[in-house]
Amino acid sequence: MTELDYRTKRPGYYPSAWAVECGGSRRQKLVGSAGLALQSGETLGSISRDTSGWPVMFVQRARGELFLQGGAVQSREGTPPFYRPDGDSAGWLERVDPITLETLARSPDLPSGGHVWCGAVVVHQNGDLYVVNGRYCHRLNPDCEVVAERELPFDGPYNGLLILSDGHLVMKNLGHREGESCHFSVLEPEGLEFVGEPLVIDTPCMGRFSSDLTDTGEFIYTSSATDLLRLRYEEGRLSLDPSWTASYSIEGEDQSDAWDTTIGSDSVWLMDMGRPMPWRGPAAAPQRAFRFSLGDPGERDIVDEFGAPGAWNPGPPLYDPERGILVVYDALNGGVVAMRYEGPGKLAPLWRNDFRNTVQMMLYADTGELVLEDAPGLLPMAEPRHGDAVVVDIETGQERARAPIGASAALGMFLCPGFGRDFYLVSGWGPITRIFVE
Numbered sequence: 001m002t003e004l005d006y007r008t009k010r011p012g013y014y015p016s017a018w019a020v021e022c023g024g025s026r027r028q029k030l031v032g033s034a035g036l037a038l039q040s041g042e043t044l045g046s047i048s049r050d051t052s053g054w055p056v057m058f059v060q061r062a063r064g065e066l067f068l069q070g071g072a073v074q075s076r077e078g079t080p081p082f083y084r085p086d087g088d089s090a091g092w093l094e095r096v097d098p099i100t101l102e103t104l105a106r107s108p109d110l111p112s113g114g115h116v117w118c119g120a121v122v123v124h125q126n127g128d129l130y131v132v133n134g135r136y137c138h139r140l141n142p143d144c145e146v147v148a149e150r151e152l153p154f155d156g157p158y159n160g161l162l163i164l165s166d167g168h169l170v171m172k173n174l175g176h177r178e179g180e181s182c183h184f185s186v187l188e189p190e191g192l193e194f195v196g197e198p199l200v201i202d203t204p205c206m207g208r209f210s211s212d213l214t215d216t217g218e219f220i221y222t223s224s225a226t227d228l229l230r231l232r233y234e235e236g237r238l239s240l241d242p243s244w245t246a247s248y249s250i251e252g253e254d255q256s257d258a259w260d261t262t263i264g265s266d267s268v269w270l271m272d273m274g275r276p277m278p279w280r281g282p283a284a285a286p287q288r289a290f291r292f293s294l295g296d297p298g299e300r301d302i303v304d305e306f307g308a309p310g311a312w313n314p315g316p317p318l319y320d321p322e323r324g325i326l327v328v329y330d331a332l333n334g335g336v337v338a339m340r341y342e343g344p345g346k347l348a349p350l351w352r353n354d355f356r357n358t359v360q361m362m363l364y365a366d367t368g369e370l371v372l373e374d375a376p377g378l379l380p381m382a383e384p385r386h387g388d389a390v391v392v393d394i395e396t397g398q399e400r401a402r403a404p405i406g407a408s409a410a411l412g413m414f415l416c417p418g419f420g421r422d423f424y425l426v427s428g429w430g431p432i433t434r435i436f437v438e
Helices: none
Strands: 044-050 054-060 068-070 094-098 102-104 119-121 129-133 136-140 146-151 158-163 169-173 182-187 200-201 208-212 217-223 227-234 237-247 262-264 267-271 290-291 302-304 318-320 327-330 334-343 345-354 362-364 368-374 387-392 399-404 415-416 422-426 431-437
Touching: 044 387, 044 399, 054 119, 054 415, 054 422, 054 431, 068 119, 094 227, 119 158, 129 158, 136 399, 158 217, 182 237, 200 237, 208 262, 262 318, 318 362, 327 368, 362 415
Parallel strands: none
Antiparallel strands: 044 431, 054 068, 068 094, 094 102, 119 129, 129 136, 136 146, 158 169, 169 182, 182 200, 208 217, 217 227, 227 237, 262 267, 267 290, 290 302, 318 327, 327 334, 334 345, 362 368, 368 387, 387 399, 415 422, 422 431
16 A cells, blocks of 8 residues: 655655655655644634745744745746846745744855746755756755756756655656657766666656655656656666556547646545646536556546636645545636545545645545635636635535735645644745744
């Protein structure tokens, strides 16, 4: 059975509750620290700060040490990624006060090669932080001082950064253009030297990736425009696994690319319809989710509960292996659906609500409190208003509390648990928010 990130030691990572986006390399998004435990009569409050940039995610280091990774401000006149060879394209890392969100330390501007996209940060077992921004990787100490810098081989934005079990770092390019190839690079953590040549896959792979350490090896799962691919990592080398390829293509359907994968219950889970319209044209299919068996990639389940054409999402589903609950959403048409997974071919509806979610969801494992978003102001013609962070019961969908996030939507950015009865949400428009029980 697939291990749970929050219950097991994660080799390579600093031993904190949230040393990497989604809480672990399998992207399960389960929080192992105590839940909010909202009681009758309690509400949620929030405070926000505008970063004047593009904040992406928070991570935790030691107790009370909170770090924020971000990049250059987005333009509201277009769809990222942006290329600004002579303009504002630098990334940054901040250490942030976990209560007030005040900046306690900030890195110098981190070069990106002119490429503006949401990067990533991880906290390594050596105590330092590693940032991918544009086509650069940086090593920084806890005072946000640069220790090492490496320009990456592909001239474009990189999308995704994880730590492998031997402590090496793995990253890949975004792959958002037709005909672009996918470049995976492995770097050692001391001086950011390359470990071998990049693995080049002759197809664009848009989403971030997940990894799984098992008794039979260490594997990476990444999605192309139609397929799910598996890579094997062994002795510092990545290679495509020819024995395992799955297709999420449905004959006759006008689908678009999947974003990230998540791993649980000996399965890989993902959603199609992730490609933003300006990248390669609109797609007309409704939102679907897919399950593939790790043991047999030909074993496929399809979740088709939405029906509205022209779906879009900015990130993956959430799957809770302990409760066997899958949560999927359609950000463009609206709607969040939960399904109970009872085995291959057996997915039963649990609940549905009309929230318009764009945040990378998060679940408190002990209390079953699911954190997501309601962003009714997401659409271009919608009445301008702030979205809300919403906490619901994952078993029933019943809303427990909500609080404003200081922006219209998270735009696919990330959540992070706090150090008490609180959590953090990041919006790609610039605000960062602490949400707390009051």
